Amino acid sequence: MADLQSEMKRVKSRVDSLILEKLLPRSSPVKEIDMLYSMMRDYPQRPAKGLRPFICVTACKALGGRESDAMTTAACIELFQHWILIHDDIEDESEMRRGSPSLHVKYGRSLALNAGDALHARMWGILISNRKRLGDSTALRVMEEFSRMVNETTEGQHMELSWAVSGRWDLEENDYYQMVMRKTSWYTTASPSRLGAIIAGAPARTLRLLLDFGLKLGIGFQLQDDILNLTGDQSKYGKARSDDLLEGKRTLMLLRLIRLASDQERRRVVQIMAKPREQKTESDIGYVVSLMEKYGTIDYARKMARRFVDEAIEVADTIEWKGDSSSVSLLHEVARFAVERQW
Amino acid sequence: MADLQSEMKRVKSRVDSLILEKLLPRSSPVKEIDMLYSMMRDYPQRPAKGLRPFICVTACKALGGRESDAMTTAACIELFQHWILIHDDIEDESEMRRGSPSLHVKYGRSLALNAGDALHARMWGILISNRKRLGDSTALRVMEEFSRMVNETTEGQHMELSWAVSGRWDLEENDYYQMVMRKTSWYTTASPSRLGAIIAGAPARTLRLLLDFGLKLGIGFQLQDDILNLTGDQSKYGKARSDDLLEGKRTLMLLRLIRLASDQERRRVVQIMAKPREQKTESDIGYVVSLMEKYGTIDYARKMARRFVDEAIEVADTIEWKGDSSSVSLLHEVARFAVERQW
Numbered sequence: 244m245a246d247l248q249s250e251m252k253r254v255k256s257r258v259d260s261l262i263l264e265k266l267l268p269r270s271s272p273v274k275e276i277d278m279l280y281s282m283m284r285d286y287p288q289r290p291a292k293g294l295r296p297f298i299c300v301t302a303c304k305a306l307g308g309r310e311s312d313a314m315t316t317a318a319c320i321e322l323f324q325h326w327i328l329i330h331d332d333i334e335d336e337s338e339m340r341r342g343s344p345s346l347h348v349k350y351g352r353s354l355a356l357n358a359g360d361a362l363h364a365r366m367w368g369i370l371i372s373n374r375k376r377l378g379d380s381t382a383l384r385v386m387e388e389f390s391r392m393v394n395e396t397t398e399g400q401h402m403e404l405s406w407a408v409s410g411r412w413d414l415e416e417n418d419y420y421q422m423v424m425r426k427t428s429w430y431t432t433a434s435p436s437r438l439g440a441i442i443a444g445a446p447a448r449t450l451r452l453l454l455d456f457g458l459k460l461g462i463g464f465q466l467q468d469d470i471l472n473l474t475g476d477q478s479k480y481g482k483a484r485s486d487d488l489l490e491g492k493r494t495l496m497l498l499r500l501i502r503l504a505s506d507q508e509r510r511r512v513v514q515i516m517a518k519p520r521e522q523k524t525e526s527d528i529g530y531v532v533s534l535m536e537k538y539g540t541i542d543y544a545r546k547m548a549r550r551f552v553d554e555a556i557e558v559a560d561t562i563e564w565k566g567d568s569s570s571v572s573l574l575h576e577v578a579r580f581a582v583e584r585q586w
Numbered sequence: 587m588a589d590l591q592s593e594m595k596r597v598k599s600r601v602d603s604l605i606l607e608k609l610l611p612r613s614s615p616v617k618e619i620d621m622l623y624s625m626m627r628d629y630p631q632r633p634a635k636g637l638r639p640f641i642c643v644t645a646c647k648a649l650g651g652r653e654s655d656a657m658t659t660a661a662c663i664e665l666f667q668h669w670i671l672i673h674d675d676i677e678d679e680s681e682m683r684r685g686s687p688s689l690h691v692k693y694g695r696s697l698a699l700n701a702g703d704a705l706h707a708r709m710w711g712i713l714i715s716n717r718k719r720l721g722d723s724t725a726l727r728v729m730e731e732f733s734r735m736v737n738e739t740t741e742g743q744h745m746e747l748s749w750a751v752s753g754r755w756d757l758e759e760n761d762y763y764q765m766v767m768r769k770t771s772w773y774t775t776a777s778p779s780r781l782g783a784i785i786a787g788a789p790a791r792t793l794r795l796l797l798d799f800g801l802k803l804g805i806g807f808q809l810q811d812d813i814l815n816l817t818g819d820q821s822k823y824g825k826a827r828s829d830d831l832l833e834g835k836r837t838l839m840l841l842r843l844i845r846l847a848s849d850q851e852r853r854r855v856v857q858i859m860a861k862p863r864e865q866k867t868e869s870d871i872g873y874v875v876s877l878m879e880k881y882g883t884i885d886y887a888r889k890m891a892r893r894f895v896d897e898a899i900e901v902a903d904t905i906e907w908k909g910d911s912s913s914v915s916l917l918h919e920v921a922r923f924a925v926e927r928q929w
Contacts, residue, residue, distance in 0.1 A: 276745065279744040334695075351751055361744070371729050371730055371733055379722040390711035394704065397622070397704035397707060398704070408694055
């Protein structure tokens with residue numbers, strides 16, 4: 244059985260070559276447009292795990308499909324991630340992305356916003372070109388899944404942003420899960436696995452089960468992401484530490500803290516979180532983190548992450564995998580990796 | 587023969603009903619998502635000419651196609667316009683759009699940026715659903731045209747933005763036309779007429795001629811837009827007057843002024859244009875406009891606008907129109923309208 248890390252690297256490297264050498268434009272005789280192209284090629288050249296294309300390709304093989312048929316679609320999942328991160332970084336005012344300054348920090352907000360749109364449009368253009376390999380009908384089915392995926396992601400993003408904008412803290416644990424399923428699960432795990440299945444020609448029942456699998460696994464993935472943002476090694480993780488606290492993101496750890504803290508503590512936490520990013524001091528952040536430790540909310544998030552992944556794997560075990568068994572094993576491993584990773 | 591204004595109104599009203607009653611989601615039980623939907627429905631409810639969907643529908647009929655077959659595609663052209671204007675307003679920091687505050691002024695930049703993405707994705711989803719009426723192959727051909735259209739538009743937008751960001755004034759008249767063909771012509775005139783032709787099943791030769799027609803007509807349209815921005819009646823035009831000068835846009839009128847002005851005048855104009863928007867005074871704007879009048883650059887833009895439209899109509903006259911003659915006449919009239927309109 245192939246080793247997970249080396250398989251992820253292999254698929255990631257194939258996807259990257261495809262994106263950089265074939266799918267994205269390389270240069271233009273018009274100087275300004277040449278600059279746009281290098282902006283579009285910027286995030287695709289930064290280090291990343293390649294989890295999403297890996298899930299797509301591996302699910303396809305585990306269901307009896309061919310890797311080569313899934314490559315363009317897997318590359319489009321990466322392109323989706325790239326353009327939405329460009330916009331996400333503008334929306335969240337994130338200064339760093341994968342160890343380097345965000346695109347809008349490098350080029351200014353207007354050009355970066357437009358480059359995100361340009362990349363978004365290229366993604367659809369490439370999905371259309373999929374008809375040559377997959378045929379019109381399957382290419383359109385793949386696009387339908389992308390359409391649903393982008394709808395869900397923008398809705399989840401809206402939920403999270405609007406909580407911050409309107410200063411809402413009256414949120415339940417379930418509100419968090421509802422938001423994360425939309426914001427993260429669809430594009431990280433649900434659609435990647437379903438897209439692999441569509442290309443492999445899997446039946447509707449399998450697609451339904453993969454939705455359940457993916458929504459649960461995605462919550463586990465996001466919980467681990469939130470935990471790493473707070474506790475992770477920045478050199479591995481790539482984003483500035485505690486960025487979520489600076490942004491005022493409603494993580495499970497924070498929502499649970501707000502619920503468990505004393506009135507006095509809660510008031511101070513809410514006061515700190517309401518400050519604009521640049522006014523939050525190190526001692527502010529330290530105070531919130533120490534309370535999270537006091538009330539065990541980070542450990543609670545860890546526990547919930549593992550629970551969601553366990554449930555996802557239970558669902559996966561009911562799927563009739565028709566492809567090779569090593570791909571099925573890799574899917575299990577990658578599900579575990581989603582909550583055990585340190586980056 | 588139907589009157590142009592009433593025909594444009596009729597098509598616009600059909601497109602608007604389609605968008606607001608059938609194509610866009612109306613409400614969600616999740617409060618935050620309901621808010622996102624009302625943001626997505628905001629620009630589509632503002633007054634607009636509906637020039638682009640009108641060109642699409644009319645070209646389709648002039649080439650022997652059916653209006654009903656073109657409606658969904660025409661609606662998607664409007665949706666394209668809506669999402670790109672949301673982003674455009676953020677990029678240009680435009681505070682007004684069609685007589686009301688821009689979406690990012692109403693809801694904040696982050697939520698507006700994301701709502702633009704959500705609308706962009708809906709546009710593709712609706713284009714996919716076109717397969718039910720047009721069949722897979724034509725639906726995909728329509729999408730290919732959209733893909734090209736968005737690529738060109740974002741490249742043109744990048745050219746214009748990057749000139750402003752890098753403070754470039756060493757631009758020729760032809761640079762302006764190259765930028766405008768990408769930024770405006772493709773989505774305003776070239777693709778709308780070509781999409782109508784694709785739906786009508788027109789031959790490749792017609793599509794090539796419509797590209798030529800549309801690129802020229804679009805330049806005429808943009809020149810008139812630039813002129814109205816400077817001289818138009820704000821109550822009709824909807825955008826704040828002289829907004830282009832406040833933004834530092836490289837219009838033909840300004841580029842020609844820079845070329846014709848004395849060294850001293852040129853230095854002062856460049857100095858004024860380099861100021862950030864909020865530091866430009868009324869007397870700054872007055873000075874630039876008075877020089878444009880002195881050197882006749884507004885009249886020159888008027889002359890060039892008419893010339894491009896004349897050339898576009900000459901191209902149109904070589905097309906073998908197979909549909910009804912009243913639609914062919916309306917296309918001629920709308921080409922004239924592009925440079926004669928006061929709004």
